[in-house]
Amino acid sequence: MNDQVARLIELRKLEERTRLHPLSKIISVASGKGGTGKSFFALNLTYQLSRLGKNVLLVDLDCNFPNIHLFLNHATENTIADFFTQRKVLREIIYRYSENMSIIFGDSGSTDYPKLTRDSIDYFFIQLNKIAPQYDYIILDSSAGADEFTIRQLSKSDYNIVIATPEPTSVMDAYVLLKFIFENTEVTKNYVVFNKSESKDDSDSAFQNLSTALRHFLKSEVSLLGVIGYDRIVYKSIMEQVILMKSYPNSKSALEINELAIRLLKITQVANNNQSLRLTRF
Ligand SMILES: Nc1ncnc2c1ncn2[C@@H]1O[C@H](COP(=O)(O)OP(=O)(O)O)[C@@H](O)[C@H]1O
Ligand SMILES: [Mg+2]
Structure with missing residues (x-):
């Protein structure tokens, strides 16, 4: 067998293994209570990853208070409710925002919204995994709190970013x-982002307190993905219904989100390279 054929067979095997063990790319953005900046961060992170050349899908999975369409002043035609009521498949409700960025919007005010359960999210993930190969990253904006649906969502994600x-x-x-996440899921890649921080001292001591409590009571660790300072320009961008990273790319918070996006790229790339290496060693 010549080298080229051997190489092709090797590549085929790798493709098959990658299909069976897909790369880690599903990232949930979660928080204990509302208002910490999940939707703002999820949208701006998605936009920035797409600017960095990645193909990204953002899904508004906050089924209680979906907001992403309001951040963009977008009149939604198809929403996740069409999926959960089995009127449409995921492919049909994806809105192409730009070449590298797609969004599935949430639905508010709908009267026939079904009660979402563990089964609903399991069904969502089965369908999501079918379209996942088209994307480099899938960002899930979540409901605040730890209801059955959200915990199941976090347990099925590759990475969880908790915003506080x-x-x-x-x-x-x-x-x-995080206690709920550690007790109910096997996800090991959990990160924290401190948002609306007034000073470095504040976010340093917040992370220190969180880490101490986790270590002491749960014998667990969490990594700090980064800090975003309190910035009035965030409020301005939301009032104007524009994406901060797009309209104010040189603002302090935009630069901080850019750093976060780059850090996340590195973390996920290292994880995926290690996974590919493990697979090729077989
Ligand atoms: N870094 C920040 N600086 C100033 N205000 C912020 C910042 N991040 C978020 N906000 C404010 O917090 C509000 C809530 O953000 P949002 O993303 O809707 O929270 P969540 O999705 O967690 O409920 C926003 O309307 C915005 O005004
Ligand atoms: Mg929100």
């Missing part, structure tokens, strides 16, 4: 959510 503010109440909420 440095206030003690929010740190406590993040701790409780």
Whole structure:
């Protein structure tokens, strides 16, 4: 057998293994309570990853208070409710925002919204995994809290990013959510982002307190993905219904989100390279 044929067979095997063990790309953005900046962060992270050349799908899975369409002043035609009521498949409800960025919007105010259960999210993930190969990353904006649907969602994600503010109440909420995650899921790649931080001291001591509590009570660790400072320009971008990273790319918070996006790229690439290496060694 010549080298080229051998190489082709090797490649085929690798493709098959990758199909059976897909790369880690599903990232949930979660928080203990609402208002910490999940939707703002999920949208801006998605946009920035797409600017960095990745093909990204954002899904508004906050079925109680979906917001992504409002952030963009977008009149939704198809929403995730069409999927959960089995009127449409995922492919039909994807909105192409730009070449590298797609969005599945949420639905608010719908009267026939079904009660979402563990089974609903399992069904969602089965369908999501079918379209996943088209994307480099899939970002899931979540409901606040730890209801059955959300915990199941977090357990099925490859990465969870918990967003908190440095206030003690929010740190406590993040701790409780992480406790739920550790106790109910096998996801090991959990990160924290402190948002609306007024100073480096605030976010440093918030992370220190969270880490100490996790270590002491749960014998667990969490990594800090990064910090986004409190910035009035965020409020302005939301009032104007524009994407901060797009309209104010040089603002302090935009630069911080860019750093976060790059860090996340590195983390996921290292994880996926290690996975590919493990697979090729077989
Ligand atoms: N870094 C920030 N600086 C200032 N205000 C922020 C920042 N991040 C978020 N906000 C404010 O917090 C509000 C809630 O954000 P949102 O993303 O809707 O939270 P969640 O999705 O967690 O409920 C936004 O309307 C915005 O005004
Ligand atoms: Mg939200």
